[in-house]
Amino acid sequence: xxxxxxxxxxxxxxxxxxxxxxxxxxxxxxxxxxxxxxxxxxxxxxxxxxxxxxxxxxxxxxxxxxxxxxxxxxxxxxxxxxxxxxxxxxxxxxxxxxxxxxxxxxxxxxxxxxxxxxxxxxxxxxxxxxxxxxxxxxxxxxxxxxxxxxxxxxxxxxxxxxxxxxxxxxxxxxxxxxxxxxxxxxxxxxxxxxxxxxxxxxxxxxxxxxxxxxxxxxxxxxxxxxxxxxxxxxxxxxxxxxxxxxxxxxxxxxxxxxxxxxxxxxxxxxxxxxxxxxxxxxxxxxxxxxxxxxxxxxxxxxxxxxxxxxxxxxxxxxxxxxxxxxxxxxxxxxxxxxxxxxxxxxxxxxxxxxxxxxxxxxxxxxxxxxxxxxxxxxxxxxxxxxxxxxxxxxxxxxxxxxxxxxxxxxxxxxxxxxxxxxxxxxxxxxxxxxxxxxxxxxxxxxxxxxxxxxxxxxxxxxxxxxxxxxxxxxxxxxxxxxxxxxxxxxxxxxxxxxxxxxxxxxxxxxxxxxxxxxxxxxxxxxxxxxxxxxxxxxxxxxxxxxxxxxxxxxxxxxxxxxxxxxxxxxxxxxxxxxxxxxxxxxxxxxxxxxxxxxxxxxxxxxxxxxxxxxxxxxxxxxxxxxxxxxxxxxxxxxxxxxxxxxxxxxxxxxxxxxxxxxxxxxxxxxxxxxxxxxxxxxxxxxxxxxxxxxxxxxxxxxxxxxxxxxxxxxxxxxxxxxxxxxxxxxxxxxxxxxxxxxxxxxxxxxxxxxxxxxxxxxxxxxxxxxxxxx
Amino acid sequence: xxxxxxxxxxxxxxxxxxxxxxxxxxxxxxxxxxxxxxxxxxxxxxxxxxxxxxxxxxxxxxxxxxxxxxxxxxxxxxxxxxxxxxxxxxxxxxxxxxxxxxxxxxxxxxxxxxxxxxxxxxxxxxxxxxxxxxxxxxxxxxxxxxxxxxxxxxxxx
Numbered sequence: 001x002x003x004x005x006x007x008x009x010x011x012x013x014x015x016x017x018x019x020x021x022x023x024x025x026x027x028x029x030x031x032x033x034x035x036x037x038x039x040x041x042x043x044x045x046x047x048x049x050x051x052x053x054x055x056x057x058x059x060x061x062x063x064x065x066x067x068x069x070x071x072x073x074x075x076x077x078x079x080x081x082x083x084x085x086x087x088x089x090x091x092x093x094x095x096x097x098x099x100x101x102x103x104x105x106x107x108x109x110x111x112x113x114x115x116x117x118x119x120x121x122x123x124x125x126x127x128x129x130x131x132x133x134x135x136x137x138x139x140x141x142x143x144x145x146x147x148x149x150x151x152x153x154x155x156x157x158x159x160x161x162x163x164x165x166x167x168x169x170x171x172x173x174x175x176x177x178x179x180x181x182x183x184x185x186x187x188x189x190x191x192x193x194x195x196x197x198x199x200x201x202x203x204x205x206x207x208x209x210x211x212x213x214x215x216x217x218x219x220x221x222x223x224x225x226x227x228x229x230x231x232x233x234x235x236x237x238x239x240x241x242x243x244x245x246x247x248x249x250x251x252x253x254x255x256x257x258x259x260x261x262x263x264x265x266x267x268x269x270x271x272x273x274x275x276x277x278x279x280x281x282x283x284x285x286x287x288x289x290x291x292x293x294x295x296x297x298x299x300x301x302x303x304x305x306x307x308x309x310x311x312x313x314x315x316x317x318x319x320x321x322x323x324x325x326x327x328x329x330x331x332x333x334x335x336x337x338x339x340x341x342x343x344x345x346x347x348x349x350x351x352x353x354x355x356x357x358x359x360x361x362x363x364x365x366x367x368x369x370x371x372x373x374x375x376x377x378x379x380x381x382x383x384x385x386x387x388x389x390x391x392x393x394x395x396x397x398x399x400x401x402x403x404x405x406x407x408x409x410x411x412x413x414x415x416x417x418x419x420x421x422x423x424x425x426x427x428x429x430x431x432x433x434x435x436x437x438x439x440x441x442x443x444x445x446x447x448x449x450x451x452x453x454x455x456x457x458x459x460x461x462x463x464x465x466x467x468x469x470x471x472x473x474x475x476x477x478x479x480x481x482x483x484x485x486x487x488x489x490x491x492x493x494x495x496x497x498x499x500x501x502x503x504x505x506x507x508x509x510x511x512x513x514x515x516x517x518x519x520x521x522x523x524x525x526x527x528x529x530x531x532x533x534x535x536x537x538x539x540x541x542x543x544x545x546x547x548x549x550x551x552x553x554x555x556x557x558x559x560x561x562x563x564x565x566x567x568x569x570x571x572x573x574x575x576x577x578x579x580x581x582x583x584x585x586x587x588x589x590x591x592x593x594x595x596x597x598x599x600x601x602x603x604x605x606x607x608x609x610x611x612x613x614x615x616x617x618x619x620x621x622x623x624x625x626x627x628x629x630x631x632x633x634x635x636x637x638x639x640x641x642x643x644x645x646x647x648x649x650x651x652x653x654x655x656x657x658x659x660x661x662x663x664x665x666x667x668x669x670x671x672x673x674x675x676x677x678x679x680x681x682x683x684x685x686x687x688x689x690x691x692x693x694x695x696x697x698x699x700x701x702x703x704x705x706x707x708x709x710x711x712x713x714x715x716x717x718x719x720x721x722x723x724x725x726x727x728x729x730x731x732x733x734x735x736x737x738x739x740x741x742x743x744x745x746x747x748x749x750x751x752x753x754x755x756x757x758x759x760x761x762x763x764x765x766x767x768x769x770x771x772x773x774x
Numbered sequence: 775x776x777x778x779x780x781x782x783x784x785x786x787x788x789x790x791x792x793x794x795x796x797x798x799x800x801x802x803x804x805x806x807x808x809x810x811x812x813x814x815x816x817x818x819x820x821x822x823x824x825x826x827x828x829x830x831x832x833x834x835x836x837x838x839x840x841x842x843x844x845x846x847x848x849x850x851x852x853x854x855x856x857x858x859x860x861x862x863x864x865x866x867x868x869x870x871x872x873x874x875x876x877x878x879x880x881x882x883x884x885x886x887x888x889x890x891x892x893x894x895x896x897x898x899x900x901x902x903x904x905x906x907x908x909x910x911x912x913x914x915x916x917x918x919x920x921x922x923x924x925x926x927x928x929x930x931x
Contacts, residue, residue: 014867016864016865017864017867017869019872020863020864020869020872021853021854021856021864022853023869023872023875024847024851024856024860024861024863024864024869024872024875024876024879025807025847025848025850025851025852025853025856025860026805026806026807026808026846026847026848026875026876027806027807027853028804028806029872030806030809030873032810033806202907203905203907204871204873204907205809205811205817205819205871205873205874205905205906205907206809206811206871206873207810207811253871253872254871255809255811255871255872255873255874256870256871256873256907256908258907284810286813287811287812287813287814287816287817502871503870503871503872503873503908504870505870663866663867663913664867666867666912666913667867667870667908667909667910667912667913670909670910670912670913671870671907671908671909671910672910673910674909674910674911675907697812697814697816698812698814698816698817698905699814699816703905703907705902705903705904705905706897706898706899706901706902706904706906706911706914706915707898707899707902709898709910709911709912712910712912714912
């Protein structure tokens with residue numbers, strides 16, 4: 001439900017999603033819906049070992065399989081260290097990956113790739129590649145990785161940017177503000193919480209996939225399911241040794257990403273196979289490969305120590321992180337940094353802070369970007385610690401948050417101290433409706449009554465819990481987006497954006513942002529996005545950036561186009577542009593009342609007088625990153641006999657500034673909350689002692705279905721972000737940060753056990769209840 | 775081997791490999807709404823209607839459709855003229871990435887064929903075999919309830 005937003009034109013309206021009609025009609029709009037004659041199938045041979053050297057690789061038998069056209073392995077491809085992280089240049093992730101290495105570092109790592117005429121031939125060939133391995137001891141946990149004498153995951157001499165390769169430390173941070181140890185020692189009240197999140201996977205329903213082919217002039221086209229088309233172009237060019245000008249990356253509709261497609265995985269392999277064969281090549285991960293060989297959330301242990309006065313006001317916060325980045329360090333430093341940078345500013349009263357931690361290599365699947373990006377892990381520990389603090393102080397947890405949370409006009413030293421792999425940017429929070437989120441959310445769930453009276457029915461004990469969260473809107477000093485807006489001869493518009501709609505609805509809201517400025521309905525703005533040949537640059541869809549960063553670029557372009565329209569109309573009407581107004585599809589003079597429709601303006605500018613292309617390209621670099629805020633409330637039922645936890649209701653009240661498309665914003669919040677509930681109750685990749693994932697399927701790894709999902713009530717609490725397009729800031733990630741701590745805190749309220757290891761499975765809850773009973 | 779079946783109202787008579795998955799056949803025939811999400815029958819993205827009943831086309835082989843009627847979402851409506859059920863998905867905000875949407879629409883179509891006044895729980899039960907990772911299912915349930923209302927009001931086809 002949307003609380004009333006300020007009445008505007010296109011902004012704030014639930015217009016039909018611009019790509020919606022094609023999607024519901026099942027049109028062929030996704031990557032693999034395009035059939036090209038002569039397309040080969042590419043497949044990858046995964047490593048069966050967690051850690052091994054390849055002594056010998058013999059492809060002769062595989063090459064003899066009828067229909068096999070190319071085989072790639074370390075012996076016949078260029079060795080170029082890079083990172084698979086689809087980040088802006090220079091990528092803050094270590095260059096610790098090559099396309100095919102002599103060494104494999106996890107079960108599922110790339111050994112070789114085949115292109116063949118049919119799927120069957122490709123599979124047969126994979127089975128006939130003879131690989132002789134020298135199996136090495138493996139490290140299967142961060143603790144093992146840090147132990148003295150542990151096997152070294154990255155001993156290759158040409159890796160760059162690893163913090164301490166010999167100690168398996170991919171990245172490390174230590175950022176002190178004030179003197180946290182002294183402040184903790186002196187604080188009247190202290191509490192601690194250590195929370196742990198396991199391996200989990202994004203589970204976008206469309207697996208990673210790519211179609212590589214050559215256009216009519218021999219340029220390489222990569223039609224790919226990606227969040228970062230421009231980074232794909234830059235990184236693939238470097239890795240396969242092509243001039244970037246010879247590569248076009250097209251992102252069609254994509255079937256979900258959540259961060260897992262901010263990664264350059266299949267594209268360079270498909271590109272090389274296409275180059276070697278001169279044929280179109282399509283590649284897609286199987287579901288098992290999506291789990292094991294794409295990317296996961298960083299498993300983490302986060303320990304928080306809080307020191308507060310008797311009034312509950314925080315004096316000191318210490319946060320220590322141990323992050324498992326798996327076999328490669330993609331996003332290792334930045335996810336680690338975000339554990340602190342996206343959480344600690346929320347409670348800005350504490351003068352003494354320390355944020356420190358490590359991201360370590362293991363011989364397990366590779367962690368990467370995942371919605372929430374460290375904030376999810378950080379808020380789990382921080383918000384459980386806050387619940388403990390409230391209990392110690394005998395204070396209502398909502399009241400404790402009220403006494404500590406940041407307000408509009410305030411800042412936190414963390415904004416400046418921690419950025420994405422480097423220092424951040426000092427900023428003032430200009431909009432914050434968290435206080436209202438707390439009020440509205442508490443009221444909706446019936447906080448006061450339910451908190452005061454715990455309910456029990458047979459084995460079921462009921463409880464309520466809450467948490468707060470924030471995120472950002474883009475990466476300061478890194479993100480840049482551009483937009484080109486063109487007026488057609490009929491007075492309609494084309495909006496070209498590099499921004500990447502991964503199902504979030506960004507094409508729609510960017511059209512709304514332009515339409516609002518131009519005073520036209522959204523269907524007069526045709527959006528074309530994410531094509532490196534035809535749309536201007538955009539860093540891509542990550543870090544909750546698109547509405548704010550790309551949206552601001554669109555707004556600037558629209559402002560320029562609006563002015564050009566007024567100039568053309570002014571010349572036609574013989575009046576200065578300053579007295580003209582653009583609204584309702586026409587230009588009207590305030591002085592004379594004379595009008596010119598946009599169709600007439602477009603026609604004149606194209607064919608009659610004042611001939612010119614009405615068009616503008618504008619860009620927006622991200623000087624600050626306004627945080628959205630949210631308060632989460634949930635009611636759970638815990639079966640004290642079996643340990644089963646049921647989420648009965650979940651209320652998420654979020655401040656994303658102006659919601660450009662309220663239903664779209666609610667949808668982001670609802671979807672993120674259910675993913676967070678999945679983290680809290682069900683989702684965990686499990687590994688055998690060999691390092692092999694044993695539940696890499698939707699049958700064995702539980703993604704919540706409609707029957708598992710509780711009532712999720714999304715409430716949009718408006719604020720006005722002065723630096724955002726029409727007052728907007730982000731909404732896509734924040735919702736995933738709430739459920740872990742809110743559900744843990746609700747379980748505590750219900751049955752008095754602290755669940756600090758996710759997911760809170762019946763086995764774990766029952767075990768905790770048994771311990772409590774002793 | 776040859777099979778004869780009806781696809782979205784059009785008779786088909788063609789050569790198939792006996793082991794060809796139904797999803798592969800349908801996609802080969804241009805029905806790209808039939809999606810491949812897992813290949814193990816767990817996600818529901820490949821759902822089609824077989825004689826009006828929702829089935830997983832990744833778990834069937836082509837010869838199994840001999841003499842039967844297959845319906846995909848392409849048969850329901852078009853971009854310019856969506857079926858009311860498809861319109862309801864748009865109006866309710868039930869489409870995010872859209873990859874699960876064709877399968878969701880078809881299981882909802884099957885449900886509304888036998889029950890045009892479902893409770894929210896009945897809707898959840900009906901769509902429980904189809905995974906969506908984007909929406910949290912809230913607006914999908916809303917869409918099906920909205921479509922049910924339209925159907926009861928005679929706004930249907």
